[in-house]
Amino acid sequence: MKYLNDEIVNISNKLGINLIGFCKLEYFKDLENILKEKESLNLKTSFEIGNIDDKTFKNSEYSSAIVIGVPYKKLNTNGRKENEVYFSSVAVGIDYHIILKDKLEFISNYLNDLGYKSFIGVDNNIYNERYLAYKAGLGFFGKNGMLINNKYGSFFYIGIVLTNAIFKYNKQINNKCYGCNKCIESCPTKAISKHFINGNKCLSYITQKKNLTKEEETFINECVYGCDICQNICPHNKDVKETNAEFINIDEFLNMSEEEYKNIYKNNSSFWRGKKIIDRNIKLYIENNLKK
Numbered sequence: 318m319k320y321l322n323d324e325i326v327n328i329s330n331k332l333g334i335n336l337i338g339f340c341k342l343e344y345f346k347d348l349e350n351i352l353k354e355k356e357s358l359n360l361k362t363s364f365e366i367g368n369i370d371d372k373t374f375k376n377s378e379y380s381s382a383i384v385i386g387v388p389y390k391k392l393n394t395n396g397r398k399e400n401e402v403y404f405s406s407v408a409v410g411i412d413y414h415i416i417l418k419d420k421l422e423f424i425s426n427y428l429n430d431l432g433y434k435s436f437i438g439v440d441n442n443i444y445n446e447r448y449l450a451y452k453a454g455l456g457f458f459g460k461n462g463m464l465i466n467n468k469y470g471s472f473f474y475i476g477i478v479l480t481n482a483i484f485k486y487n488k489q490i491n492n493k494c495y496g497c498n499k500c501i502e503s504c505p506t507k508a509i510s511k512h513f514i515n516g517n518k519c520l521s522y523i524t525q526k527k528n529l530t531k532e533e534e535t536f537i538n539e540c541v542y543g544c545d546i547c548q549n550i551c552p553h554n555k556d557v558k559e560t561n562a563e564f565i566n567i568d569e570f571l572n573m574s575e576e577e578y579k580n581i582y583k584n585n586s587s588f589w590r591g592k593k594i595i596d597r598n599i600k601l602y603i604e605n606n607l608k609k
């Protein structure tokens with residue numbers, strides 16, 4: 318039996334992929350327990366799609382996952398003016414879904430040419446990418462729910478290729494979360510509990526979902542898409558490279574036509590949510606800020 322690890326790693330090096338690991342797909346009982354507990358506590362968001370049997374690979378047609386990690390930068394928000402807002406780190410530059418999918422396609426094409434089946438995924442698919450990345454040795458879980466890598470902290474995107482090819486598999490790495498609770502204490506909505514994120518309370522979800530309760534409205538701040546607070550405070554991210562936030566002038570954004578918005582934001586990862594939700598968040602930021 319010839320394992321294809323070296324060939325895949327060679328391809329990934331050429332594509333500039335920083336992190337790669339291989340994980341065996343088998344029925345994941347521990348993941349099933351976590352997902353069932355989250356469901357029973359009503360902590361599941363509308364963004365978590367798919368059923369537990371498929372997510373835990375009960376009777377799957379795939380035998381392995383190739384998991385990649387692509388680092389990105391944390392945001393420096395110094396110098397922001399009162400009339401400016403910004404998007405969180407995941408919505409800076411070209412949409413990461415596009416960047417990772419391009420890379421994953423090279424890997425899947427290689428496997429398909431050899432006669433193997435493959436499925437590629439970045440973010441919006443039924444599989445639990447953090448769990449697969451954990452199994453493939455890319456990182457350990459922080460109390461903030463993030464998968465943290467020894468070198469890149471939690472600022473890395475995850476992409477997966479599922480296939481029926483088989484590989485030599487990586488080992489999981491030791492958990493190095495300091496348990497300092499800084500993430501828990503800094504979370505503005507108290508979304509982090511002892512061992513779970515309550516996605517429904519997470520500001521990242523609140524900035525993206527359609528209908529907000531009165532209480533949820535009061536949480537909207539100057540970061541009008543996503544939230545980086547529990548990552549920025551985490552000591553594992555202190556050496557992560559920084560980039561300047563792209564500040565958005567409130568008046569210019571609110572007065573922009575749909576056409577102009579499309580031209581400027583069509584390759585941004587926030588684009589799928591549309592201008593109306595961002596407009597709403599900006600208006601709530603103004604309201605909440607004026608109240609202070």
Ligand code: B12
Pocket residue numbers: 347348351352355362364365405406407439440441442443444445446447448451458461462463464465471472473474475476512513514515516517519521522525542543544545547
């Ligand atoms: C739904 C979703 C959300 C929802 C709900 C998140 C949640 N925690 O429930 C919302 C909108 C809130 C969200 C927010 C964010 N998200 Co999101 N999200 C997803 C998505 C689509 C599914 C996640 C999911 O299934 N959650 C359900 C719960 C049960 O799973 P989980 O979050 O992975 O939780 C695990 C831990 O609790 C864990 N666990 C904790 N301790 C331990 C210990 C052990 C030993 C084990 C085995 C497991 C374990 O068990 C769970 C299963 O592994 C994934 C993409 C994907 N397809 O997987 C991206 C993804 C998880 N998101 C990502 C990112 C970047 C973010 C944000 C940082 C974006 C932002 N800046 O606003 C925030 C971070 C919020 C946070 N602190 O978690 C990245 C994470 C990368 C990383 N290095 O961890 C992913 C993988 C997207 C990607 N392809 O890169 N997200």
Ligand code: SF4
Pocket residue numbers: 459460461494495496497498499500501550551552553
């Ligand atoms: S802030 Fe502290 S407790 Fe939270 S994930 Fe980072 S090291 Fe762990």
Ligand code: SF4
Pocket residue numbers: 461503504505506507508509514518519520521544545546547548
């Ligand atoms: S992303 Fe923001 S709201 Fe969500 S858990 Fe982290 S600090 Fe809390």
